[in-house]
Amino acid sequence: MKARVFVTLKTGVLDPQGEAVKHSLASLGFQGINAVRQGKVIELDLAETDPARAEASVRDMCAKLLANAVIENYAVEILS
Amino acid sequence: MKTAVIVFPGSNCDRDLAVAFEGMSGQKPHMVWHKDVSLPAGLDVIGIPGGFSFGDYLRCGAIAARSPICRAVVDFAHRGGHVLGICNGFQILTETGLLPGALMRNRDLKYICKDIDLAVKTTNSPFTNAYRKDQRITIPIAHHDGNYNADQKVLAALKAEDRIAFEYCDNPNGSAENIAGILSENRRVLGMMPHPERLNDVELGGMDGRGLFVSLAKALIHA
Numbered sequence: 001m002k003a004r005v006f007v008t009l010k011t012g013v014l015d016p017q018g019e020a021v022k023h024s025l026a027s028l029g030f031q032g033i034n035a036v037r038q039g040k041v042i043e044l045d046l047a048e049t050d051p052a053r054a055e056a057s058v059r060d061m062c063a064k065l066l067a068n069a070v071i072e073n074y075a076v077e078i079l080s
Numbered sequence: 081m082k083t084a085v086i087v088f089p090g091s092n093c094d095r096d097l098a099v100a101f102e103g104m105s106g107q108k109p110h111m112v113w114h115k116d117v118s119l120p121a122g123l124d125v126i127g128i129p130g131g132f133s134f135g136d137y138l139r140c141g142a143i144a145a146r147s148p149i150c151r152a153v154v155d156f157a158h159r160g161g162h163v164l165g166i167c168n169g170f171q172i173l174t175e176t177g178l179l180p181g182a183l184m185r186n187r188d189l190k191y192i193c194k195d196i197d198l199a200v201k202t203t204n205s206p207f208t209n210a211y212r213k214d215q216r217i218t219i220p221i222a223h224h225d226g227n228y229n230a231d232q233k234v235l236a237a238l239k240a241e242d243r244i245a246f247e248y249c250d251n252p253n254g255s256a257e258n259i260a261g262i263l264s265e266n267r268r269v270l271g272m273m274p275h276p277e278r279l280n281d282v283e284l285g286g287m288d289g290r291g292l293f294v295s296l297a298k299a300l301i302h303a
Contacts, residue, residue, distance in 0.1 A: 013229060016185050016254065065146055068139055068175070070182040071229055 001046045002079040003058045007067045008039035042066055051078045081105035081300050085127045086153065088114045088144045093130035093166065093277065100277040101127060104293040114147040124300050125162045126153055128169030130222070130275060140183060140225045141171030150176055162206060162300070163269045164292075167223055170261070170271030179262055179271045180238070181230030183223075187254025191224040195286075197249035198260055198274060202242045205263050206299030207270040210291045216249060217288035219274040226273040228255035228262075238262055246272055 009015050015037050022036040044061075048054040058076045067074040083101040087094045094111065101109040109127070110120045119126070134143035144150065150172070157163050157178050165173040173179045186192060195218050200211040211217070230238070235257055238244050246261035253273075261272030276289030 013184075014187075014254070016187050016189055016227070020189055065138070065142065068142070068182055070174070070180070070231075071184065 001048050001051065001054045003044045003046060003054055004077040004079060005042040005044070005058060005062060005066055006039060006075045006077070007042065007062075007072050008074070009037060010071055010073050013071050051080075054078050081124045081297065082107065082120070082122050083109040083125045083127065084112050084120060084123050085109050085129055086112050086114065086149055087129070088131065088133035088147065090133045090135055091129050091131035091168070093168075093275065096275075096277045097127045097129045097166065100280045100289075100293050101125070103280065104297045112149060114144065114149050117148045117152065119149070119152045119156060123156065123161065125164065125296060126156060128153070128163065128165040128172050129277075130167030130169060133168055133172065136225070139171075139175070141168060141173075141175040144168075144172045145175030154178060157264070157269050160266065160268060162296070164207065164296075165269075165271040166275055166277065167221075167226075167273055170273055171225065173269060173271040178269050179264055180234045181228055181256075181262070183225050183273070184227040184229050185225050186223070186227050186252070191222075192226075192252050193220070193222040194252075195220050195279075196252055196274065198246045199249055201244045201247050202263075204242060205245060205267045205270065205295075207263075207292050207295050208245055209298055210295040217291070218279070218286060219276055219289050220278050221252065221274045223253070223273055226253045226255065228257075228259040228273075230256060241265070243267070245270055246274065 018036040018038045062074045098109050171183045200215045243263040247258040248260050251258045276292040279286040279289040
């Protein structure tokens with residue numbers, strides 16, 4: 001079973017990398033970009049075959065390591 | 081005084097910190113490898129050095145903070161032990177939860193390596209008692225991720241409880257409240273981005289970092 005974790009910065013946490021990407025896009029002529037927020041995607045290949053148990057396990061991984069709750073939010077997607 | 085320096089794969093200031101600790105205590109520190117599960121008995125101070133533990137993978141300090149020895153360091157701190165985390169060591173301490181907040185990418189996205197001016201904001205700690213309040217000292221920084229971030233509640237508590245140890249005089253990295261170093265609630269854990277161990281010898285161009293080690297010696301040898 002595969003899982004995907006999306007880690008993003010919490011609202012209100014300044015994202016210097018997103019800001020730099022936004023400025024670079026503007027310099028390339030892309031207009032009307034209000035904001036850019038950069039995050040990361042973590043793909044996991046799990047031995048678990050039960051989707052509910054897989055999700056619970058991945059959420060535990062997020063809380064313990066994959067995301068830093070001080071500055072980041074996460075979302076978990078279980079893929080068949 | 082018995083000291084230890086924790087060494088991770090990618091630590092690169094461990095020997096500088098060991099020299100500073102030896103000068104302070106008169107004894108060679110124990111160099112403790114990250115895979116060890118326990119600390120030497122009877123330690124007074126643990127140093128977590130600068131560097132790029134585990135290549136800064138995932139987040140700076142995240143993997144190191146989950147290593148076996150860090151569980152022992154957290155227990156040591158909870159029992160009232162003194163812990164000094166410098167640069168990557170500060171990042172690791174926030175990742176363990178011993179200190180609040182997080183260190184993010186520098187505001188201007190650049191790695192900065194230069195001497196900067198700091199203001200000592202409190203002398204009420206075992207790490208700063210040999211300085212004067214608001215004393216300006218010059219100490220090098222060398223980091224890419226030193227932009228201190230915490231929510232308003234944490235920042236208000238750090239201020240109200242006099243737990244900001246050092247502030248940047250000219251904020252190089254975007255840190256909230258110009259924070260360069262903070263103390264734990266019991267004031268026995270200090271995390272700071274600048275490197276006092278690098279200006280602890282006249283041969284290296286300055287002595288402004290020495291006060292931190294003199295402070296620890298005062299606090300612990302006479303304790």
